[in-house]
Amino acid sequence: MLTVALWIIAGVSAQPGPHASPDLGITVHRISPRAAVFTVGPWNNSYLALATQKGIVVIDSGFSKTVAQAVRASIQAEFQRSDFAFLINSHEHSDHVFGNSAYSDIPIVGSDLLRASILRMKSEPASIAPRLAIPEESLARARQELSKDPQLAHDPRVSRSEEFWKVVQADYSAGVDFVPPAITFDQRLSLNLGDVSVKLFSFGHWHSAADTIISIPEEDVVRLGAILYAGQLPVVRYPYANEPLTAAIVDHWIAVLNEVMAQSGAKTQFISCHGWTVMSKAQCAPQVAYLGKLWKEVRRAKSAGRTLQQAKEALPRAQLFAEVAGLTNAADQVPNIHEHNIEELWTLAP
């Protein structure tokens, strides 16, 4: 593993100025002595903060600059300190990186893939137009629902959600400053912060074009992001992820997941990037084992000269993959995940 000793910028002060942050209804969950998760907004985004001897490390910024500033102010209040040291970006979706400019006073850390994604946002603005339309579309949808059910006007969640989207929309109208990471890495990076180390694994194309798994061994926490979901069969290539995949990428996914599983234990908390669901190793490990086994079996069937249809018939989920028997097939975009996974892996198998 590549370990890089990094200079910590001393005495970095909190950025939000004297202006008051909007009340976005941020909630705080303390998950270990030095780590807390902050959730905010209608998408229930979660941002992880670590209070280390060498400063505060934050994972992901926010939907927009104002949202990220509000999260930053909450982190400062929770830990009663303002020595922010690093912002890490876990993947390039707007709800995780469009608020990066709220942390422009500290180094931003991300994979080479993530840096490339953010630079692409600058050079190809059309590629992020759908992302910039999210607040407006969400407000329009809310207005439609309100016209169908006027009682919703009395639901505080509805007004809070509307306020959130208006804040994001105003930021987007003013223009998003796409701040790429200054500290980047290809496969692995360790940040050594005195009492805590933060280990980053570039996962690659999965939920997005640039996913990173972040492990904090001293806190027994893994920020898994949107790579595995509790109780659901993993999906190989979401239909909205249209980057080209290769057999080497699949090998890499399985190697990284196996490495992360090997370093975790019964008490490890696997944290998502949305909501407040903590997964255990007992929930994650069977999904990882399933992926490894399916990839091996699909390659074996293809090299034995079987057709895709024959492979599907030879690899029934119920008999061959007992470890994931209890998992649902409920990913919104994929009706039959197991069959979809066989088809995707088939195209990549040598």
Ligand SMILES: [Zn+2]
């Ligand atoms: Zn995402």
